[in-house]
Amino acid sequence: MTVQAALDELHLLLGDRLSRSKSELDQHATSETYFPPAPPDAVAFPQTTEEVSALMKICARAQCPVVGWGAGTSLEGQAQAFSGGVVVDFRLMNKVLAVSAEDMDVRVQPGLTREALNEELRATGLFFPVDPGANASLGGMAMTRASGTTAVRYGTMRDNVMGLEVVLADGRVIRTGTRARKSSAGYDLTALMVGSEGTLGLVTELTLRLRGQPEAITAAVCAFDAMSGAVETVIETIQMGIPMARIEFVDAAMVSIFNKVNGASLPEGPHLMVEFHGAQAEVRAQAESFGTIAKTHGAVGFDWATRPEDRTRLWDMRHRAHWSTLAHAPGKRALVTDICVPISRLAQAVEDTAADIAKSIVTGPILGHVGDGNFHAILLFDPSAAEELAAVKALSHRMVERALAMGGTATGEHGIGIGKTAYMQAEHGEGWQVMGTLKAALDPAGILNPGKLVPRRDLGL
Amino acid sequence: MTVQAALDELHLLLGDRLSRSKSELDQHATSETYFPPAPPDAVAFPQTTEEVSALMKICARAQCPVVGWGAGTSLEGQAQAFSGGVVVDFRLMNKVLAVSAEDMDVRVQPGLTREALNEELRATGLFFPVDPGANASLGGMAMTRASGTTAVRYGTMRDNVMGLEVVLADGRVIRTGTRARKSSAGYDLTALMVGSEGTLGLVTELTLRLRGQPEAITAAVCAFDAMSGAVETVIETIQMGIPMARIEFVDAAMVSIFNKVNGASLPEGPHLMVEFHGAQAEVRAQAESFGTIAKTHGAVGFDWATRPEDRTRLWDMRHRAHWSTLAHAPGKRALVTDICVPISRLAQAVEDTAADIAKSIVTGPILGHVGDGNFHAILLFDPSAAEELAAVKALSHRMVERALAMGGTATGEHGIGIGKTAYMQAEHGEGWQVMGTLKAALDPAGILNPGKLVPRRDLGL
Numbered sequence: 038m039t040v041q042a043a044l045d046e047l048h049l050l051l052g053d054r055l056s057r058s059k060s061e062l063d064q065h066a067t068s069e070t071y072f073p074p075a076p077p078d079a080v081a082f083p084q085t086t087e088e089v090s091a092l093m094k095i096c097a098r099a100q101c102p103v104v105g106w107g108a109g110t111s112l113e114g115q116a117q118a119f120s121g122g123v124v125v126d127f128r129l130m131n132k133v134l135a136v137s138a139e140d141m142d143v144r145v146q147p148g149l150t151r152e153a154l155n156e157e158l159r160a161t162g163l164f165f166p167v168d169p170g171a172n173a174s175l176g177g178m179a180m181t182r183a184s185g186t187t188a189v190r191y192g193t194m195r196d197n198v199m200g201l202e203v204v205l206a207d208g209r210v211i212r213t214g215t216r217a218r219k220s221s222a223g224y225d226l227t228a229l230m231v232g233s234e235g236t237l238g239l240v241t242e243l244t245l246r247l248r249g250q251p252e253a254i255t256a257a258v259c260a261f262d263a264m265s266g267a268v269e270t271v272i273e274t275i276q277m278g279i280p281m282a283r284i285e286f287v288d289a290a291m292v293s294i295f296n297k298v299n300g301a302s303l304p305e306g307p308h309l310m311v312e313f314h315g316a317q318a319e320v321r322a323q324a325e326s327f328g329t330i331a332k333t334h335g336a337v338g339f340d341w342a343t344r345p346e347d348r349t350r351l352w353d354m355r356h357r358a359h360w361s362t363l364a365h366a367p368g369k370r371a372l373v374t375d376i377c378v379p380i381s382r383l384a385q386a387v388e389d390t391a392a393d394i395a396k397s398i399v400t401g402p403i404l405g406h407v408g409d410g411n412f413h414a415i416l417l418f419d420p421s422a423a424e425e426l427a428a429v430k431a432l433s434h435r436m437v438e439r440a441l442a443m444g445g446t447a448t449g450e451h452g453i454g455i456g457k458t459a460y461m462q463a464e465h466g467e468g469w470q471v472m473g474t475l476k477a478a479l480d481p482a483g484i485l486n487p488g489k490l491v492p493r494r495d496l497g498l
Numbered sequence: 499m500t501v502q503a504a505l506d507e508l509h510l511l512l513g514d515r516l517s518r519s520k521s522e523l524d525q526h527a528t529s530e531t532y533f534p535p536a537p538p539d540a541v542a543f544p545q546t547t548e549e550v551s552a553l554m555k556i557c558a559r560a561q562c563p564v565v566g567w568g569a570g571t572s573l574e575g576q577a578q579a580f581s582g583g584v585v586v587d588f589r590l591m592n593k594v595l596a597v598s599a600e601d602m603d604v605r606v607q608p609g610l611t612r613e614a615l616n617e618e619l620r621a622t623g624l625f626f627p628v629d630p631g632a633n634a635s636l637g638g639m640a641m642t643r644a645s646g647t648t649a650v651r652y653g654t655m656r657d658n659v660m661g662l663e664v665v666l667a668d669g670r671v672i673r674t675g676t677r678a679r680k681s682s683a684g685y686d687l688t689a690l691m692v693g694s695e696g697t698l699g700l701v702t703e704l705t706l707r708l709r710g711q712p713e714a715i716t717a718a719v720c721a722f723d724a725m726s727g728a729v730e731t732v733i734e735t736i737q738m739g740i741p742m743a744r745i746e747f748v749d750a751a752m753v754s755i756f757n758k759v760n761g762a763s764l765p766e767g768p769h770l771m772v773e774f775h776g777a778q779a780e781v782r783a784q785a786e787s788f789g790t791i792a793k794t795h796g797a798v799g800f801d802w803a804t805r806p807e808d809r810t811r812l813w814d815m816r817h818r819a820h821w822s823t824l825a826h827a828p829g830k831r832a833l834v835t836d837i838c839v840p841i842s843r844l845a846q847a848v849e850d851t852a853a854d855i856a857k858s859i860v861t862g863p864i865l866g867h868v869g870d871g872n873f874h875a876i877l878l879f880d881p882s883a884a885e886e887l888a889a890v891k892a893l894s895h896r897m898v899e900r901a902l903a904m905g906g907t908a909t910g911e912h913g914i915g916i917g918k919t920a921y922m923q924a925e926h927g928e929g930w931q932v933m934g935t936l937k938a939a940l941d942p943a944g945i946l947n948p949g950k951l952v953p954r955r956d957l958g959l
Contacts, residue, residue: 139733139842182682193680195689196657211929217838218870219654220907221643221693222925223914223951224933228656228689232682249739272600278710278776315739316787319780326777377678381600409679446681453684464683468672471940472685478939479932490684 040122043099044079047123050091054082054129065124068109068116069171071372071418071426072455077104077118084129086202086210086241093239094208096123100482103206105235107177108150110169112373113454115181115234120487125239127176133157134242141247142199142216147176147240154245163247166191169450170356176240181452182232186355189408190282190314191248193450198231202242206480216244229475234452235486237479251314254282255324256348258311259336260304264288264391266334267309268384271407273330275380279323283312284408285355288391291362291402298361299354304338309407310355312348358404362415369417371401372429376440377411377449386443390414390436399428411449438463453490461492501583504560505540508584511552515543515590526585529570529577530632532833532879532887533916538565538579542586547663547671547702550586554700555669557584561943564667566696568638569611571630573834574915576642576695581948586700588637594618595703602708603660603677608637608701615706624708627652630911631817637701642913643693647816650869651743651775652709654911659692663703667941677705690936695913696947698940712775715743716785717809719772720797721765725749725852727795728770729845732868734791736841740784744773745869746816749852752823752863759822760815765799770868771816773809819865823876830878832862833890837901838872838910847904851875851897860889872910899924914951922953 038046047055056062057079066074078101083089096103102122109116118124127148134144138161145154152172154165169178169185177183179201184193191197200214203226213226230237261267267286274281287295287308295301309331313323328339342348354361363371378386387403394401394414405412416432418425437447437460447453447460461469473492476483508516517523518540527535539562544550557564563583570577579585588609595605599622606615613633615626630639630646638644640662645654652658661675674687691698722728728747735742748756748769756762770792774784789800803809815822824832839847848864855862855875866873877893879886898908898921908914908921922930934953937944 137840137842139737140840141737142840182680182686184680188680195680195686205932209928211932212927213929215838215907215925216840216905217872217901217907217910218841219643219645219649219656219838219872219910221645221836221909221911221913222907222918223693223922223930224698224936225643225656225686225689225693226926226929226932228686229936232684232686237685249737251739276600276602276710278712316783318783322777322779375682377676377680379598379601379603379677380679381598411678411680440678444677446676446678446683448682449678449680450682452682457683461684464676465687466673467670468674468687469684471666471672471687474939475685475690475936478935 038099040078040099040101043095043101046095047079047081047092050088050095051081051083056080065106065126066117068111070112070114070117070456071370072114072117075117075119077124078121080124080126082126082129086204089125089204089239089241090208090210092125093204093206096484097207097482100484102487103239103484104486105176105180105239107148107174108172110171110173111177111181111454112451113456115452115454115489119455127174130241136161138163140216142244143247144242144244145175146242147174149175151175151178158247162250164250165245166248167194167197175243175245179231179240179243180234182450184450186283186285186406188406189284190280195228195231197246198227198243199246200244201227201230201240203230203238203240205238206482206485214244232452234454234490236476236490237485253317253320254312254314254348255320256310256312256342256351257324258303258308258340258351259331260338261307261309262335264307264387265384266336267307268387268407270309270331270334270336272380274327275408277326277330279326281311281408282314283310285310286405286407286412288403290400291358291404294361294365294402295354298365299357301354310351359415362402362417366417368419370420372416372418372433373451374414374416374433374436375411375448375451376436376445377409378440378443378445380410382443382445383407383410386439387412389439393432393435397428397432399425409449410445455489458490499560501539501560501562504556504562507556508540508542508553511549511556512542512544517541526567526587527578529572531573531575531578531917532831533575533578536578536580538585539582540584542584543590544586545590547665550665550700550702551669551671553586554665554667557945558668558943561945563948564700564945565947566637566641566700568609568635569633571632571634572638572642572915573912574917576913576915576950580916588635591702597622599624601677603705604708605703605705606636607703608635610636612636612639619708623711625711626706627709628655628658636704636706640692640701640704641695643911645867645911647744647746647867649867650745651741656689656692658707659688659704660707661705662688662691662701664691664699664701666699667943667946675705693913695915695951697937697951698946714778714781715773715775715809716781717771717773717803717812718785719764719769719801719812720792721799722768722770723796725768725848726845727797728768729848729868731770731792731795731797733841735788736869738787738791740787742772742869743775744771746771747866747868747873749864751861752819752865755822755826755863756815759826760818762815771812820876823863823878827878829880831881833877833879833894834912835875835877835894835897836909836912837897837906838870839901839904839906841871843904843906844868844871847900848873850900854893854896858889858893860886870910871906916950919951
C-alpha cells in the first residue's frame, strides 16, 4: 500500500478529522525549535483509542510514518515529521477520565494540558506537580520525560506516571503499570515508554500520581555577589535535607532581562528563587534554615513572597524567561541548551559556560533547576546570520561535551529528538545500540517517529 | 558447543572459582522459597566485569543457562537454576567502589549487601534507605525491584538506582544512566533492567542514590480495636501529607507471635508501627499530627521509641517476623504472599484475606507496608501434608485475584520468578507478550535465567 492509499483509508476512518489543508500542515510543521519547518502529509485528530489503533494498522500496512503531537512545545524537533507521514494531534483526546482523591491519582487523556488538569483538580485539594513552564500536554510531557522547576521535590514524569495505555506500531493496545503504588511484576514498561518520544508507541491514556496541595507555601528570591555563592547554597541546602519545592538559579543577564521586560527591580547579579511547601511551622523552619545557609554564602536582598499573588508574579516571570529573552532581542531566535551534571560539578559547569558565552559572538542568559544540577543557556542568534547559528551550535556542543566529561547528560529534560542524536553514542556507548535493538523489536518497519532518538540504521548508525 | 565443553572453558577462565562440588551446588539449589531444590551444573565466583563478560560469551556459544545469585534471599525462585547451567555468585564482587558525599551517591559491586553498605557509610552522614528486611545483596535487590519498610518515604529500588553496568547475553557490557539526578536522553535502560530478575543481563556495578542521615528519628507502636481503624489512620496520614519514614501494619496473630517469640508485651490486636525522620521540630510535629489522627480512629497504648536502642529492638522484631513466625511453628514452612493494591482498597483487601485464612485449614499472620498498599500473609504449611500446601496456594491465588480485580498487582516487592508467572497474562494482558518480545530481542537464545518472568515460548505461552 502507498502512503497515498493509506491517507485515503484514514480519510474513510476519520472523515473531516483527517486534514490535508495547507494551514493545518503548516501549523504542524514546526514547534518551539530552531529546526526548519517540516510539514507532514496529513494531520489526524483521533477521538478514541480505537481510532488510534485503526490508524496505526493502516499506517503499518503502508509503512507510513506516524508522529505524535501534543501541544507543540517540544524543543528538539520531537513532533516534527521530517520523513513526512501522519501527525497525530491529540487535542480532541483531552479529558480527565477519573480522579481518585483517596488514592491520589488521576486517569487522563494525552491531549490534556497540565494547566487544564490542575484547573480541574483545584476543588479536590490535590494537584499535579510536574511543571516544565510551558503549558505542555501531559502525553507530550510523558514522552519527553519532562520535569522543570518542581522536580527537586516531586520528581520528573518518570516518577509521576503510574501507568499508560499505549498503541503499538502494529496497532495492538497495551496497558502498562497498575494503580498500586509499587510493583515488582516484570519489566517496567511504563518507564520504558516514558521518555521514548513516540518512537515505541502512541500514548492514549495516562494514570498520574497526584499530591496534596500544601497547607503553606512560601517563596523567596535573593541575590548573590558571585555565582559560586548561589551554587554552594544549593549544595548545602540539599545536604541538610531541607525539602525545597523549587530552587532556581538565574544569572545577571537573566535578571537584567527580568528588570527590563517584566518590570522587576532586582539588583543586577546572580539570584536564587526558592519555594517551600508544607505545614505552616515546617515551611517557616525550612525558610529560616535556607536563609541562614544563603547568608553564609553572601546572599543579600531577601524578598519573601508569602501572598499567592506575589508568588504567582515571581514564577510567571521565571516561566516566561524564554519569551522575555526573545522579546528583549527582536528578530532573534533561540537555541536552548539543557545539560544536567552531578551537583558537585555544577559551579564549574555554569562558570565555564558563562566564560564560553562571554568569549563568543552571541549572547544569552543562563538559568536552571539547580537543585537537580540541570541548567539552560538561552542562546540568541539571528536566523539570517549563518555565523551566529554556527556560534550557538558550537556553544551548545561544548556544553554537552563538558556535561558528559563530568558524568552528566546531554539533556536533563528536553529530550533527544533530532537535536541531540549526535550525542547518544558518546553518552550511552553500546547502550545506544541496545535502544536501537529494542526499537527494532517493537517497530520493525520503523514507522514511529522515524529519525528520532535511536540509531539511524538506514545510515549505518 | 556442549554445556560440558562450556564448563571446561569456564574452568580455564576461573580456575578454583568455578565449583562443581556437591556442597556448593546444594548451597545454590534453593533460596528462601517453597519450591523444590534445583542444583545448577556449576557455580562461578567471578571477580571482575571482564570475567563475567568472558563467562557470558562462553555460555552463549554453548546455549548454557546463566542464573545470577546475590545473597539467596529471593522468595519466588528467581535464583534457582531450574534448567541447570551456571549460577553466577557475586559474593567476591562486594566492594564499595566510590562514595561521593557531595553528590550523595555511591558506586558499588552487586554482591555487596545493604547492611555492609550502610556500615561503610556510617561515618559519612549518609545512608542507603531501601530496606527489605533481609540482608539482601544490592544487585539482587535491583534485579527484584525490592523495597520494604521505608519505601513510603524513600521509594523502591526503581527510585534509588541511578545507573547500572550490565553484561548482556552476548557478553557486551553496557553502562546505563548517568551521575546526573535526571536525564531525558533516550530509553530508560536503568528502569528496564531494574526488576528484570537477571533475564536481560547480569548486573556488575550499581550507582545508588544516598540520603542524609536524619537529624532526628522517632518511632512508635500503637494498638487498634479493629483493623479498619489502623488502615483509616494510614490513609488519612498520607492525605495530610505527613512524610512517614515507615508505617507498618501487623495483625493480632503477628502481635501474638511477637509477644511469644520476641518477649514483647503488646496488647493482642492489630497494631501500626511508625517512624518519622527529619529535623527535631519537624519530627515532633509529625509524630503529634499522626497521634491525633490515630486516636480519632481508636488507637490506644502509644509506645514511643526515641532512643536508638528502642527503635532497633522495634524494627528488629518487625524484620524477624518471617523467622519468628517459623520459629513459633516448628516443622512448618511458609508461603509468603505479596499483593499491593490502591490505598482505597486496602482495608477491604486485608479484611477479605483475614476472613479467607480464618476459613482455611492453615494459619498465618498478616503484616505489611501499608503506606504503599502492600501487605503479606505468612502462610504456614506442613511440607509433608499435600492438603496444606494446596490450601496455602489456594489462599495466595485468591489474594492475587482480589488484588488484580482492585487494580493492584500480584507482587509489590518479591517479584515474579517462577512463582507468579501464572499471573502475568492476567495482570499485563498483551503487555506480557511485549515483555517476551523485548527479552527475545536482547537474549535470542534464552540463556539468561530461563523459565522466569517472561512467557515460555517453548510452551507456546
